[in-house]
Amino acid sequence: MTPPILHVSNLTRSFGPVVALNEVSFDVPGAIVGLLGPNGAGKSTLLKILTGELRPSLGTVEVLGMTPFGNPDLYHRIGIAPEQDSLFEDLTGFQFVSFMLRMRGWDPPEAAKRAGEWLDRLGLADAMHRKTGGYSKGMRQRTKLATTFAHDPDVIFLDEPLTGLDPLWRHRVQTSIHEAAAAGACVLFSSHVLHEVEEATRQVLLLNRGRVVAQGDAREIRALIDTYPHRVILETSKPREVGVRLLQWDVVESITVTPTGLRVTTPKPEAFYSRLTIESAEGDLPVEGLVSPDDSLQALFETLVWKR
Amino acid sequence: MSDPVFPGRERPRRLDAFETIYQTAALALRRSFRGGRIVVALVLVLLPLTASLPVAHYSELRQQEEFFYSMLSFYHFGIAVPAVALVFATAFPWPEAEEGTLTYWFTSPVRRWAVHLGRFVAGWVVGAVVLPLSVVAIALPLDSAPAAELQSVAVTAVSATLLAYPAYLAFFWMIATFSRRGLAVGVFFILIENFMSIVPSNIVRGTLIHYVRSMIHPAVPVTSRMRAEKLLHVIEPTATSTAVLTFVLVWFVALVLSLLLVEWIEYRGKTSQAT
Numbered sequence: 001m002t003p004p005i006l007h008v009s010n011l012t013r014s015f016g017p018v019v020a021l022n023e024v025s026f027d028v029p030g031a032i033v034g035l036l037g038p039n040g041a042g043k044s045t046l047l048k049i050l051t052g053e054l055r056p057s058l059g060t061v062e063v064l065g066m067t068p069f070g071n072p073d074l075y076h077r078i079g080i081a082p083e084q085d086s087l088f089e090d091l092t093g094f095q096f097v098s099f100m101l102r103m104r105g106w107d108p109p110e111a112a113k114r115a116g117e118w119l120d121r122l123g124l125a126d127a128m129h130r131k132t133g134g135y136s137k138g139m140r141q142r143t144k145l146a147t148t149f150a151h152d153p154d155v156i157f158l159d160e161p162l163t164g165l166d167p168l169w170r171h172r173v174q175t176s177i178h179e180a181a182a183a184g185a186c187v188l189f190s191s192h193v194l195h196e197v198e199e200a201t202r203q204v205l206l207l208n209r210g211r212v213v214a215q216g217d218a219r220e221i222r223a224l225i226d227t228y229p230h231r232v233i234l235e236t237s238k239p240r241e242v243g244v245r246l247l248q249w250d251v252v253e254s255i256t257v258t259p260t261g262l263r264v265t266t267p268k269p270e271a272f273y274s275r276l277t278i279e280s281a282e283g284d285l286p287v288e289g290l291v292s293p294d295d296s297l298q299a300l301f302e303t304l305v306w307k308r
Numbered sequence: 309m310s311d312p313v314f315p316g317r318e319r320p321r322r323l324d325a326f327e328t329i330y331q332t333a334a335l336a337l338r339r340s341f342r343g344g345r346i347v348v349a350l351v352l353v354l355l356p357l358t359a360s361l362p363v364a365h366y367s368e369l370r371q372q373e374e375f376f377y378s379m380l381s382f383y384h385f386g387i388a389v390p391a392v393a394l395v396f397a398t399a400f401p402w403p404e405a406e407e408g409t410l411t412y413w414f415t416s417p418v419r420r421w422a423v424h425l426g427r428f429v430a431g432w433v434v435g436a437v438v439l440p441l442s443v444v445a446i447a448l449p450l451d452s453a454p455a456a457e458l459q460s461v462a463v464t465a466v467s468a469t470l471l472a473y474p475a476y477l478a479f480f481w482m483i484a485t486f487s488r489r490g491l492a493v494g495v496f497f498i499l500i501e502n503f504m505s506i507v508p509s510n511i512v513r514g515t516l517i518h519y520v521r522s523m524i525h526p527a528v529p530v531t532s533r534m535r536a537e538k539l540l541h542v543i544e545p546t547a548t549s550t551a552v553l554t555f556v557l558v559w560f561v562a563l564v565l566s567l568l569l570v571e572w573i574e575y576r577g578k579t580s581q582a583t
Contacts, residue, residue, distance in 0.1 A: 064314040076417035084408025103416040105320035
């Protein structure tokens with residue numbers, strides 16, 4: 001029997017008196033798995049332990065059969081997109097991605113070729129020779145993802161990879177995740193938005209307050225979450241124009257204008273996101289970004305915790 | 309080579325330690341000449357100009373000579389050399405852990421110690437280029453007569469700087485490897501060391517400043533030695549070979565310790581502690 005690609009057993013991690021992860025156990029055999037949980041659930045800590053940045057306080061963690069902390073043999077085979085969007089500000093996007101590929105052993109021409117290809121693929125062809133210090137949040141996110149995907153890793157860890165991306169780029173990054181998985185990579189990506197995870201996979205791991213609350217099919221989670229109203233905050237420079245358009249959608253319950261855009265409530269988030277992606281891609285809807293407050297998700301987690 | 313249980317894709321071989329050190333040092337060096345730290349270092353080394361220009365203009369030759377020895381002893385070796393070392397030593401790894409960029413270094417398939425050493429080499433090169441400017445800033449504006457007479461002292465001061473700087477850099481590097489408060493600890497160390505170096509007792513031998521002053525001492529012209537000893541604050545100078553050995557020893561021990569420590573320490577920004 002093939003051992004799991006990710007094996008976590010009784011993992012506990014504390015920071016002084018704060019227990020960030022509490023006896024977490026799970027196995028991931030492969031493919032795409034969404035790590036879902038509200039802010040502060042312990043997702044980033046878990047990913048940092050899996051990628052060898054932190055050690056477990058207790059328990060066992062293995063990735064591809066190896067212990068992650070300080071293990072270059074493992075790092076050679078994994079790709080990581082950390083949560084923070086900081087890059088080497090004084091380098092261009094191209095220099096940054098090329099350098100990271102050089103550190104992974106690629107020779108300069110191949111590193112340059114791959115960096116150029118991936119930055120182009122992630123829509124940074126025009127900006128790749130500009131310093132990353134001047135990049136927007138979405139551009140930084142895409143540069144980070146280019147670094148993650150460009151060396152064909154066997155296991156990919158993505159910490160909130162869709163944050164700061166507009167609907168169109170969210171969709172394209174989701175496509176890249178699917179392509180990487182189709183090519184044989186195992187992908188674990190974290191999010192606090194169920195819809196994002198659902199688009200990529202049905203396999204989810206739910207984390208709340210440092211514990212695994214549930215593991216399994218996203219559709220079961222969906223059935224629960226649909227009983228809660230879902231709020232989406234849209235960033236747009238034309239709130240009135242977008243607001244008038246959205247009010248015509250049957251999946252929109254209410255709209256409030258905010259200083260930076262709109263706050264939308266929808267009873268059917270899946271349908272809402274799907275339509276938003278399509279209309280943004282067609283260029284009809286000037287939406288620059290979106291975030292989903294985790295209140296509804298938090299309510300779901302509380303329900304699940306009470307059920308246990 | 310891939311683990312047979314988990315066969316992976318073909319990928320290039322990992323960088324060896326030398327290549328890692330070279331790649332890291334080359335990038336860090338390029339970045340060092342752009343950041344705020346180089347500005348601080350340049351201010352520190354060029355600051356003596358604000359004193360040496362008026363001294364050269366308004367003072368007698370003898371006063372200029374006294375100024376030269378005092379500045380060399382108390383400013384250049386007491387403040388500029390350790391402060392520049394501290395500025396470059398505290399750039400890594402904690403500040404990058406705080407920014408979030410350390411992830412890129414420490415999850416690359418290379419040894420952490422090699423990255424750390426590459427960063428050290430870059431800090432060494434930048435400091436070695438910048439610090440001699442401090443000696444020049446002190447000596448150059450002075451009148452030609454003392455400048456000519458003190459030329460050999462200035463050359464020795466530059467040599468002593470190039471030996472003392474890596475020792476200070478390695479020492480602060482070691483502190484900054486395990487403490488996120490490396491800058492504050494370093495400033496405290498500089499103050500204590502300067503205080504110890506003016507105490508008229510054998511305690512002065514516990515400071516690196518003493519060994520630097522001891523290296524300068526033989527280069528001072530015989531006619532000026534009495535006054536220079538007082539101004540340089542040299543008490544029972546150590547042999548140059550002992551001074552060199554001390555610097556090398558401090559450099560080696562501190563650097564090796566920091567390379568061992570970096571493999572063990574878990575670096576995380578303050579923000580990641582609560583989640």
